[in-house]
Amino acid sequence: MMNRLYIFIMALAIASVAFVFAFFPRSVYSPLEKRDLAAFPLFSLDKLRSGQFTAEVSAWFSDSEPFRDKLMAASMRLKSMERISIADEQITFHASAGSNTGKEDVDDNTMKGDGQVKAYNNDNDGTAKIANAGILIVGNGPKVRALMVFGGSSRGGVAYANVANEYKKTFGPSVNVYCMVIPTAIEYYCPERAQKATQRQWPTINNIHSHLAPDVMAVDVYTSLGQHANEDIYLRTDHHWAPLGAFYAASEFARVAKVPFRQLDSYTRKVVGGFVGSMYGYSQDIAIKNAPEDFVYYVPNSVKYTVTYTNYTIDEDYHVTGIGKPYRGPFFYHYRNGSGGAYSTFMGSDAKITRVKTSTDNHRRVLILKDSFGNALPGYLFYSFEEVHVVDTRYFTKNMVDYVNDNNITDILFANNIFNAYNPKFCRRYLNFLTQKEQDVMAKIKHSPAPPESPERPETPENPENPDIPETPENPPKNQQ
Numbered sequence: 001m002m003n004r005l006y007i008f009i010m011a012l013a014i015a016s017v018a019f020v021f022a023f024f025p026r027s028v029y030s031p032l033e034k035r036d037l038a039a040f041p042l043f044s045l046d047k048l049r050s051g052q053f054t055a056e057v058s059a060w061f062s063d064s065e066p067f068r069d070k071l072m073a074a075s076m077r078l079k080s081m082e083r084i085s086i087a088d089e090q091i092t093f094h095a096s097a098g099s100n101t102g103k104e105d106v107d108d109n110t111m112k113g114d115g116q117v118k119a120y121n122n123d124n125d126g127t128a129k130i131a132n133a134g135i136l137i138v139g140n141g142p143k144v145r146a147l148m149v150f151g152g153s154s155r156g157g158v159a160y161a162n163v164a165n166e167y168k169k170t171f172g173p174s175v176n177v178y179c180m181v182i183p184t185a186i187e188y189y190c191p192e193r194a195q196k197a198t199q200r201q202w203p204t205i206n207n208i209h210s211h212l213a214p215d216v217m218a219v220d221v222y223t224s225l226g227q228h229a230n231e232d233i234y235l236r237t238d239h240h241w242a243p244l245g246a247f248y249a250a251s252e253f254a255r256v257a258k259v260p261f262r263q264l265d266s267y268t269r270k271v272v273g274g275f276v277g278s279m280y281g282y283s284q285d286i287a288i289k290n291a292p293e294d295f296v297y298y299v300p301n302s303v304k305y306t307v308t309y310t311n312y313t314i315d316e317d318y319h320v321t322g323i324g325k326p327y328r329g330p331f332f333y334h335y336r337n338g339s340g341g342a343y344s345t346f347m348g349s350d351a352k353i354t355r356v357k358t359s360t361d362n363h364r365r366v367l368i369l370k371d372s373f374g375n376a377l378p379g380y381l382f383y384s385f386e387e388v389h390v391v392d393t394r395y396f397t398k399n400m401v402d403y404v405n406d407n408n409i410t411d412i413l414f415a416n417n418i419f420n421a422y423n424p425k426f427c428r429r430y431l432n433f434l435t436q437k438e439q440d441v442m443a444k445i446k447h448s449p450a451p452p453e454s455p456e457r458p459e460t461p462e463n464p465e466n467p468d469i470p471e472t473p474e475n476p477p478k479n480q481q
Contacts, residue, residue, distance in 0.1 A: 001134070002320065010381055012430055015158050015301060017105070020063070020150055021224075024146075025193070025421050030062070031418075045190075045210065049122060053111045080083055091128045094396050099312040105310045106289070107329040108251060116259040123363065124336060127139060127140060127191070127193075128190075128191055128193060128194035128197070130197070131146070131284065131285040131318075132282065132283050132284040132285070133282050133283065134149055135147065135148060135279060135283035135285070136148075136149055136186065136190065136194055136197055136198070137283060137285050137287060137288070138189060138190065138194070140287065141291065142291050143236070143291070144236065144287045144288060144290075144291045145185070145189055145236040145237075145281050146236065146237060146239075146279035146280075146282070146285070146288050146363045147186040147189060147190060147198075147417075148184055148185075148186060148239055149186060149197050149199075150184065150187075150198050150199050150200075150201055150418065151198075151199060152199055152201070152204045152418065152420070153199070153204065154200075154203030154204055154206075154207055154392075155207060156204050156207065156422050157181070157205070157207055157208040157211075157418075157421050157422050158207070158208070158211050159210050159424040159427040159428075160179070160181070160208055160414070160416070160421040160422070160427050161179065161208045161209075161210075161211035161216075162214060162413050162427070163414065163427045163430045163431060164178075164179040164212040164213075164216045165211075165212065165216055166178055166232040166344070166410055166431060166434070167414075167430075167434070168213055168215055168216045169213075170401065170434055171308075171401075171404060171412070173215075174410070175404065175409060175410060175411065176217065176257065176410065176411045176412070177213055177215075177216050177217070177411075177412045177414075178216070178217045178218075178253065178256060178411065178412070178413045178414065179208065179209070179216055179218050179219065179414050180218050180219040180221055180253065180413060180414060180415040180416070181205045181208055181221075181222070181250065181416065181417075181421045182221060182249065182373045182374075182415065182416065182417045182418065183201045183202075183205065183221075183222050183243065183417075183418055184201070184234075184241075184417060184418060184419070185234035185235075185241070186198050186201075186240070187200070187201045187235070188225070188226060188229040188233075188234070189229075190349065195372075196461060198339060201222070202222055202420050202435070203221075203421060204341055204418060205222050205418065208421065213431055215257050217257075217332055218256075219249075219252055219253045219256050219413070220250050220252065221248070221249040221253075224248045224249065224251070225241075225248055225249065226247075227249050228244075230292060231244060232244055232296070233248065233278055234247030235275075235293065235343075236279075236288075236289065236291065236293050237275065237277040237278075237279050237280060237288050237292065237293055238275075238277020238278050238279055238343060239277070239278050239279055239282070240277070240278075240343050240372065240373055240376070241373060241376065242295075242296065242376075243295075243296060243297040243298060243376045244296065245294070245376075246373075246376035246377050247380055248382065249254055249415075250377050250380035250381055250448055250466035251267070251378065251383075253377075253378075253413060253415075254381070254384050257364075257366075257384070257411060257451050258411075259362065259364055259384040259385060260379075260383055261362070261383065261384055262300070262363075262380075262383045264298060264393045266301055266302060266383065267295060267298035267299060267301060268288055268298065268299045269297075269298055270286070270296070270297050270298070270299055270332075270334075270435050271294050271295070271338040272295040272296075272297075272336070272337060272345070273292075273294055273295075273338070274292045274338040275290065275292055275293055275295040275339070275340070275342050276289055276291075276292045276293075276340055277342075277343065278340075278405055279338060280340075292338075293346070295342040295343070297332070297336075297345050297346075297376075297379075298379070298380075299332055299379070300379065300380075300383065301380050302328075303358055303359050303360060303382045303383050304358065304359040305331070305356050305357060306328065306356070306357050307328065307329055307330060307331045307347075307354065307355070307381050308324065308326050308327070308328055308329075308354075308356075308357075309327055309328075309329050309347070309354055309358050309411075310323065310324060310325070310326050310327075310352060310353040311323070311324040311327075311351065311352045312324075312338075312352060312397070313351075313396045314349040314351050314395070318394065320351075320395055320397060320445055321445055322445060323397060323442070329348075331346065331354075331356060331378070331379060332345055332379065333345050333346075333347075333348050334347065343372070343375070343376075344375075346375040346378070346379060347375060347378075347390065349372075350375070350394065350395065351392070351395045352391045352392075352395070353390070353391055353395075353398075354378070354388075354389065354390035354391075355387065355388075355389050355390075355407070356378060356382065356387065356388040356389075356390075357385075357387055358382045358385065358387065358388065359385055360382065360383055360384065360385060361386055362386055363386065363387070363392065364384070364385045364386060364411060365385060365386060365387040365388075365389070365407065365408055365410050365411070365412050366381060366384075366385045366387070366388055366389065366410070366412070366413060367389040367390075367391065367403075367404065367407075367409045367411050367412045367413070368388065368389065368390045368391070368411065368413050368415055369391050369393065369413065369414050369415070369430065370390065370391070370393070370414075370415045370416060371392065371394075371416045371420050371426075372392075372418065373415065373417040374390070374415040374416065375390075376414075377415055378390055382424070385392075385411070387407070389407060389409065391403075393416070393420070393426060394428065395430075396433055396447075397436075397438050397441040397442060398433075398436075398438045399433070399434075399435075399436055399437055399438055400433035400436075401434060402432050413456065414430075416436075432478045
């Protein structure tokens with residue numbers, strides 16, 4: 001009797017799972033992994049003969065399973081309960097992706113003056129463990145934090161300095177050039193017991209600064225961020241800094257550039273509650289999901305501005321496939337509470353050129369050359385420049401010399417996180433911008449339909465000074481990765 005009952009229960013369970021996988025709606029987007037899942041492939045006889053069609057169907061079936069993220073979260077909970085605590089001596093080093101160097105000894109004597117910032121650890125209990133992809137999980141409970149380890153050498157980053165130097169040489173005295181290297185959260189929040197899992201970032205930043213030409217201005221945000229490390233300047237659940245950290249960096253840039261700057265009482269504070277960012281997907285650690293945070297950003301009050309975008313369409317591998325016509329849109333997008341895409345509040349995505357015309361009248365026009373860390377900077381500079389232009393390193397098909405001259409740019413700010421500043425391949429893109437011709441770049445692009453828009457797109461544009469501005473873009477923003 002017991003055997004029959006066991007067989008019945010097992011058969012019922014298997015049949016239930018088969019029914020769910022066969023007939024329940026398939027998942028199309030994973031908030032956990034922040035990506036579109038595989039779509040059912042297009043059929044062709046050639047693909048069927050070669051076996052490609054059946055392989056793609058198999059990939060679609062496994063990638064788009066119903067309740068995908070919930071099942072993955074349940075799996076994480078089981079793994080978390082099974083995890084054995086890691087002793088201090090067992091914490092291992094994982095080099096970052098794209099790093100061309102292993103762990104090297106760092107001479108702390110290369111750190112000068114204000115650069116010596118000690119880790120600020122009072123939001124965790126000093127515990128640390130290595131999760132998926134070498135992500136360091138620090139602390140427990142509602143203040144747990146996920147950190148990316150840094151594998152760079154104190155002699156690295158020279159290519160980034162050389163890029164800034166080459167831009168200054170190209171544009172001469174009529175254009176000011178600034179170099180900002182943005183440290184990541186591990187520099188300020190890594191507990192002592194895990195320090196051997198990462199390298200200090202200040203020696204690398206200091207090395208970059210030391211290689212700048214005399215007429216290129218370093219923007220030392222390392223020190224200003226360190227002075228505010230007891231505030232929420234970095235997100236705990238995302239690899240980006242928090243908008244508050246970008247505020248302090250923008251303040252330092254404005255000081256070096258000698259332009260006006262407004263304090264936070266000139267902004268309206270906005271909050272997206274229940275935010276869990278990219279580090280949940282990267283680390284695959286359930287503790288991050290269980291510790292959501294507030295995503296807090298600031299919208300300027302008393303300055304008028306209009307925003308013009310030129311969107312790039314990109315394929316699933318984030319290669320440019322086309323460019324749209326300029327259109328007007330908001331700078332700040334509103335995300336609902338609980339959205340994992342809230343960092344895309346600023347400009348909606350990376351794959352575009354942004355131009356902001358402000359009511360500030362000082363004949364200063366800044367071009368920010370950035371990665372996604374730089375997205376949080378422009379909104380603090382509307383009081384400082386009459387125009388703010390934003391270009392992402394990954395998406396730019398124009399000739400940079402023409403762009404700077406055509407738009408009467410007076411200031412160029414390189415604003416990139418230390419992982420990209422350390423990467424020579426990343427830096428070569430900036431150099432290519434100086435010589436590439438748009439017609440040649442576009443000729444190489446294979447035109448294809450725009451990829452499907454992510455379900456995590458912003459719900460409502462926010463631009464209180466320009467309520468009539470948002471217009472439908474020709475190419476809708478793709479969610480930030």
